[in-house]
Amino acid sequence: MTSVPAKTGDFELTLDELRVVAQFSVEGAQAVLPIFERADQADSRPREAVQAAWAFVNGAARTNLQRTSALAAFRAAREVTGASAQHAARAAGAAAAAAYLHPLARATQVGHVLGAAASAARAAELDSSDHLDVGTRFIERACQRATPGLIDVLRRYPPAPTGSNRVAQLMTMLDNALRSTR
Numbered sequence: 001m002t003s004v005p006a007k008t009g010d011f012e013l014t015l016d017e018l019r020v021v022a023q024f025s026v027e028g029a030q031a032v033l034p035i036f037e038r039a040d041q042a043d044s045r046p047r048e049a050v051q052a053a054w055a056f057v058n059g060a061a062r063t064n065l066q067r068t069s070a071l072a073a074f075r076a077a078r079e080v081t082g083a084s085a086q087h088a089a090r091a092a093g094a095a096a097a098a099a100y101l102h103p104l105a106r107a108t109q110v111g112h113v114l115g116a117a118a119s120a121a122r123a124a125e126l127d128s129s130d131h132l133d134v135g136t137r138f139i140e141r142a143c144q145r146a147t148p149g150l151i152d153v154l155r156r157y158p159p160a161p162t163g164s165n166r167v168a169q170l171m172t173m174l175d176n177a178l179r180s181t182r
Helices: 017-041 046-059 064-079 084-102 108-128 132-145 148-155 165-181
Strands: none
Touching: 017 046, 017 084, 017 108, 017 132, 017 148, 046 064, 046 084, 064 108, 084 108, 084 132, 108 148, 108 165, 132 148, 148 165
16 A cells, blocks of 8 residues: 655545545546536546546546646636636546645645545536526535545545635535545
8 A cells, every 4th residue: 555645644545435535526527527628628627627537537647637627627617617617626626636636634635635625516507597406416426425434534634614605615515525424
């Protein structure tokens, strides 16, 4: 079992654990990828980020591919028209970036564990004319597919920081639900 170096006072994350986080992230992002692709059929950056995340999940080494495709998907989010497409591209970028989750006991790191799912839930909400129940159901489905390994990694971090925007609210909802799972 290969570990990612951790600084004193923090903890270790194995590559297998990072793959569990990346899989959870990419499953959520992939579900809303069609939202982005309807908005911009010519821009393949979010799809490439999803593919890079799946490559890591399926055993490929962490490489610059995950970093560069994540950044490219985030750029696509800034350039596409439509909030639902923007959130779908952010979910794809967060999924690729999940391979580089840091073993730092900081609440901000929870965004790297749950951010793709929260952005995907928001994309789904906005795509349904901003029906908040769609996002809530998306979070419920994310909870159902969360593995014990994902929950174990999540619990090593402090709770997600609270925020007033909808993505932060969805992330807090997901964080609370997963932490309360036995």
